[in-house]
Amino acid sequence: MPTALLSVYDKTGVAELAASLHDLGWSLVSSGGTARAIAEQGVPVTDVADLTGVPAILDHRVVTLHPKVHGGILADPTSESHRADMAEYGIEPISLVVANLYPFGSDTAFEHGSGSAVEMIDIGGPAMVRAAAKNHAHVAIVVDPSDYDTVVADVREHGEITLATRRRLARDAFAHTAAYDAAIVTWFDSDGGDGATDPEPLPSTIHLALERAEVLRYGENPHQQGARYRFSGATSWWDTMTQHGGKALSYLNLYDTEAAWRLVHRYDDPACVVVKHANPCGVAIGTTGDDLIADAYVKANACDPVSAFGGIVAVNRTVTQAMAEPLSSVFTEVVVAPGFDGDALETLLAKKNMRVITAEAPDEWPFDLKPLDGGFIVQQPDPVSLDRSTWQVVTETQPTDEQWDDLVFAWGVCAAVTSNAIVYAKDRQAFGIGAGQQNRLDSARIAADRSDGRAEGGVCASDAFFPFRDGLDAAAGAGIRAVIQPGGSVRDDEVIAAANEHGIAMVFTGERHFRH
Numbered sequence: 440m441p442t443a444l445l446s447v448y449d450k451t452g453v454a455e456l457a458a459s460l461h462d463l464g465w466s467l468v469s470s471g472g473t474a475r476a477i478a479e480q481g482v483p484v485t486d487v488a489d490l491t492g493v494p495a496i497l498d499h500r501v502v503t504l505h506p507k508v509h510g511g512i513l514a515d516p517t518s519e520s521h522r523a524d525m526a527e528y529g530i531e532p533i534s535l536v537v538a539n540l541y542p543f544g545s546d547t548a549f550e551h552g553s554g555s556a557v558e559m560i561d562i563g564g565p566a567m568v569r570a571a572a573k574n575h576a577h578v579a580i581v582v583d584p585s586d587y588d589t590v591v592a593d594v595r596e597h598g599e600i601t602l603a604t605r606r607r608l609a610r611d612a613f614a615h616t617a618a619y620d621a622a623i624v625t626w627f628d629s630d631g632g633d634g635a636t637d638p639e640p641l642p643s644t645i646h647l648a649l650e651r652a653e654v655l656r657y658g659e660n661p662h663q664q665g666a667r668y669r670f671s672g673a674t675s676w677w678d679t680m681t682q683h684g685g686k687a688l689s690y691l692n693l694y695d696t697e698a699a700w701r702l703v704h705r706y707d708d709p710a711c712v713v714v715k716h717a718n719p720c721g722v723a724i725g726t727t728g729d730d731l732i733a734d735a736y737v738k739a740n741a742c743d744p745v746s747a748f749g750g751i752v753a754v755n756r757t758v759t760q761a762m763a764e765p766l767s768s769v770f771t772e773v774v775v776a777p778g779f780d781g782d783a784l785e786t787l788l789a790k791k792n793m794r795v796i797t798a799e800a801p802d803e804w805p806f807d808l809k810p811l812d813g814g815f816i817v818q819q820p821d822p823v824s825l826d827r828s829t830w831q832v833v834t835e836t837q838p839t840d841e842q843w844d845d846l847v848f849a850w851g852v853c854a855a856v857t858s859n860a861i862v863y864a865k866d867r868q869a870f871g872i873g874a875g876q877q878n879r880l881d882s883a884r885i886a887a888d889r890s891d892g893r894a895e896g897g898v899c900a901s902d903a904f905f906p907f908r909d910g911l912d913a914a915a916g917a918g919i920r921a922v923i924q925p926g927g928s929v930r931d932d933e934v935i936a937a938a939n940e941h942g943i944a945m946v947f948t949g950e951r952h953f954r955h
């Protein structure tokens with residue numbers, strides 16, 4: 440009669456599994472709480488304390504850590520010396536381990552204070568999981584309740600859990616304990632484990648444990664496979680968002696939607712962002728009329744309607760019917776918002792190719808990783824401050840109140856644009872976004888070209904300093920009256936003099952926002 444050892448934190452389905460195994464002739468051993476859950480269903484089970492002769496001690500820190508348990512899991516029945524040890528110490532073989540761990544890596548575990556978080560570090564569980572996974576030639580290990588049916592089906596069909604299943608389960612088991620340990624390391628790095636040590640922003644090791652959340656139709660191009668992965672055991676707004684019909688999101692939809700969703704959350708006022716190829720091609724704040732979010736959309740779309748075709752639209756307010764109507768006449772891949780009025784949703788869902796998404800605000804992850812041969816280059820994410828208290832006016836001319844509003848707005852947009860980035864804006868509406876050029880002058884030319892005179896009297900934002908006065912002269916030529924940039928060029932004096940010559944107000948933020 441084969442023996443299964445069951446010791447689970449998440450008791451979902453464990454009594455049903457135990458009942459099935461019992462019906463198939465297995466005997467069952469289980470740790471205290473799990474044994475009770477099984478016995479309550481009338482299934483015979485031996486408490487592990489009766490097997491080891493030692494009760495759970497040290498407040499559950501030592502329960503299954505015993506040679507009779509680990510010997511039973513790790514024994515190789517084909518080994519003569521193992522068989523001799525088993526006979527000498529009265530060890531019975533265990534053919535199946537069902538274990539799931541204290542949920543340390545989950546959001547709930549992090550709600551515990553430091554002291555109780557330590558108690559959420561499972562020791563006996565991982566020891567059993569790793570032991571069974573190591574000995575997968577003879578033992579099956581199940582860490583996920585969704586595998587219970589597979590195990591029962593295997594036993595019914597083959598009289599045992601097949602080697603193929605055992606290998607797959609062992610692989611998943613090691614992935615499970617690796618993710619578990621990664622969560623513990625991350626917890627130490629986030630507050631030093633005791634809340635007293637300053638976390639190191641870029642620690643000596645980074646432990647990524649990712650689980651495939653969805654397989655995508657393809658990657659960036661149809662010949663590349665693509666999938667979305669998330670941190671094991673954690674969820675983000677991507678997991679909680681609701682897609683109201685429409686086709687599945689593609690790899691590029693995910694990438695561009697993230698860019699749009701992040702940028703629109705930079706603003707408190709009703710705002711709309713249109714993104715194409717990860718760069719904004721329209722951004723506006725709603726300022727006029729009864730329906731500010733509709734106003735923001737119409738203005739954002741007007742920035743560059745050619746690029747907005749097939750774009751991603753993000754707003755930071757509920758989508759109204761007044762916004763949905765003009766939006767429905769523009770081919771749009773994705774619209775993402777915190778909510779939709781009922782009639783607006785109906786209007787948009789009538790557009791078969793539009794993916795309509797309700798989502799929560801995005802989170803920030805502590806690392807920004809970019810692949811490099813043999814690893815990644817890692818940095819902290821770029822925090823973009825729109826607080827002007829530390830900014831400095833460096834020209835004789837001071838910005839007017841309206842220009843200040845536009846400068847703050849344009850700085851927020853500019854920091855989300857691929858370098859070199861130049862943004863022309865007026866009345867908190869972007870009119871020209873020059874992105875991704877290898878020289879700043881070309882970005883300025885593109886911004887001026889796209890603005891087509893509409894930013895006259897408005898402002899210009901530059902993600903890095905102007906190395907020469909030519910960019911400033913180009914902005915002046917386009918009728919720009921105020922400029923925001925980090926400053927810090929060896930030719931700042933020359934650039935400031937140019938601004939003074941043109942009677943332009945110029946603000947230095949002291950912070951560069953290159954974006955590659």
Ligand SMILES: NC(=O)c1ncn([C@@H]2O[C@H](COP(=O)(O)O)[C@@H](O)[C@H]2O)c1NC=O
Nearest residue numbers: 448470472473500501502503504562563564
């Ligand atoms: N200390 C031990 O020997 C030990 N053995 C098993 N556990 C864990 O205890 C939980 C099950 O306990 P119970 O069956 O008493 O509810 C499982 O999450 C299992 O991983 C242990 N707990 C923590 O390390």
